[in-house]
Amino acid sequence: MQEKHPAGGYQAAGTWNVSPRTLSRQERRTSFGEVESTLTLAQAVQEANRCLYCYDAPCIQGCPAQIQIPEFIARIRSHNLTGAAEVIYRDNPLGAICGRVCPVEALCQKACTSCRINTPIAIGSLQRFVCDLAIQEGRIAFQDETNVLGKVAVVGGGPAGLSCAHYLRQRGCEVDLFEKEDLAGGLLRWGIPIYRLPEEVAKREIDLITNRVALHRKYLLGTQAEDFLKQYDAIFLGIGLSSPILLRTPGADLPGVYAAASFLRALREKKGGDFAFYGKEIAVVGGGATALDAARSAIRLGASKVTVLYRRTAEEMPAFSSEVEAAFQEGVDFLWLMSPVEITPVDGRLKLILEGIRLGEPDESGRASVIPTGVRTNFLADAVLVAIASQAEPAGVEGWMDRPKVFRGGDLTGGATVVQAVADGKEAALRIISWLEKGGSQ
């Protein structure tokens, strides 16, 4: 907190746009420290002052969780930080997490009216500031209703399941949360690297939810699935897409070829030593968030060269522009329009045979189709991290997706961001609540 000046007001304000303190390129190449710092109070108030407080607030339409953004920003402006936190947590129980990992440039900030006269308001940074301070000062204590509305099983402790569990608890449902790992959080715990989402930040907000439910850890649904349908009034499935899809090219099973997701998980489990990338050349195959997280993590382990191989171009990359930009700044190389067709061992290294790609008419996904050109080149690497796609892990629930008691959300239903998962979980919770209120009929 800033020191209050004896004559009133706060020191160090002006009318400039603010940006958080950010680690230098060099610091990012040698540490997993969080890239951006939380804004100071003076910075946050300053940035909040730029908000136009639009009548119709297009930023809210850009937020999957529908946070009442101008309302929390107005509260920062008046130094009502508890009120600001209440506004955020009302619509998103993972406010500090989303303030860090949301692709704001494609969501709220893309819609910001200030884009038309200036840079958008730094909504993500402001949200992070409010939530960090509120949690740090212990101002977040969720009050749940006490009259029991029903008993619900939430399967999957990722952001969708956590969000669903939170809103169910708020309305007084008893919640059993089933998590296959020994800690809830899903991608927040095992996927997103700590330079984007520090362990402690994730833990604090996850705990604020899991402390209010019955958490069943290391629990795989398996064959008990059918019993669930009898035991619970409703079931939410937020099991995500935790199983990586591997390359099918010859050599994909060679030592040194890893699923990027497994690599990221090992780093979160502090087993980074298993991946001795210092001074090594690393190839990353794929163009999504996981590919970029893997590439940027490899840089931080001291890899001498990290190259992202993607079969389309920067335009079509599913990763968000801020992530691509950050990777580029940190020294990640990109090779566009290339796809590996074979991997062979050569003198203790890996030789990737890459085939050139030409883009054709859009396919059913709406993206340009991929047409191999037949032109081949060799690419040498010490390790290959594969991040091409992921799928749901078999959980024994495949057969009952369409049962009336069963609700779904998160990556499982096509979401691609944490905030979308939060929104799905909330929406499912509201549907479940309304269903229970009507006595369990749709």
Added chain:
Amino acid sequence: MKPDLSINFCGIHFPNPYVLAAAPTTDSADQVARALEAGWAGAVMKTTSVETETVELVYPQMGGIELEGKKLNGLINIDLISERHIDQVEQDIRRLKKEYPGKVILASIMGSRQEHWQELVRRLEAAGVDMIECSFSCPHGMPERGMGAAVGQNPEFTERTARWVKEAAKRVPVAIKLTPNITDILPIAEAVKRSGADAIVAINTVLGLIGVDIDTFSPLPSVDGIGIYGGFSGPAIKPIALHFVSKIAQNIDLPVAATGGICTWRDAVEFLLVGARNLQLCTAPMHYGFRVIEDLLDGLSHYLAEKGFSSVEEIIGLALPKLSSYQHLSRTYKVVSQVNTDICIGCGLCFIACQDGAHQAIVWDAEKRLPRTDEEKCVGCGLCPQVCPVEAIALKRTA
């Protein structure tokens, strides 16, 4: 050709209209020398008194108003007159007049008894000061001792005291600095005129309480937990100063020096237009330093040149004939608000302001995120252009 910025005030030649007001900025010759070097036309030395009037200042003395990220929209002080001995003030004046003969050095004085006022005048005149300013207006601290605003709030005291000063001043003109902390300035200004004094300076600070610390409940600025009312200055008081200055200029046949919220050359032009012949600044140089004079000077100069004036004298009082009373305002003049959709960014602030604060005459197209004026309903009140952040709304004349 560059416009002539010099101005004659009470027979004294000022190289330009900008003078430092009596304040912390003028409490030493070194400070004033820096200002004169920077381009200021002159300075009113911080108010002095006779040695028997002991001054014991308290700290902190300043408080500011921050508004949406901009600091010092208004400044309050609980400073008093100079703590320095009058001998030092005399020395400062001698030095400054010697080093800067082309600049104007004024002394500000405050006393309680006739002999004090007259002694001050005689001593400072002898020291070589160009003009005497009498503070009848300090709103805090001094009135408790029957000084400052305690004089300037009473026409009888004002006239009598101004006469004492005028009697004693053999060589230099005398200006009386008035307080705005009064219901009607005209009886006081008339008293100044009757006294024979040469000019009026308006306004001193507005008595105010800058704020209360909501954690400690101490009024601000807080001196060991206790606060008092202070003198409020800066941009926030400009409308109050414009009111007093224009009223005096319209009604009293005396030259007026304006002070109160002048921060930019644009403010300066406005005060000249309502009849000020001299401009005193304090809060702006306290905030940003004496260097603000550069923009004050060339902004004024470019303005005059662009408007086709050859000297600053030509614009003095040009707005006064247009300052009238409510009964004389036109009943047939009609305007409506008009949104320029090429400039509009679709924030909807005009819509919500009109909806809740005016005549519900702006229609919101939610699809296009654009406002439109319903000219049937719009009375032309002029609220919407005030809230528009991008100047996309103008008032269009319809009759």
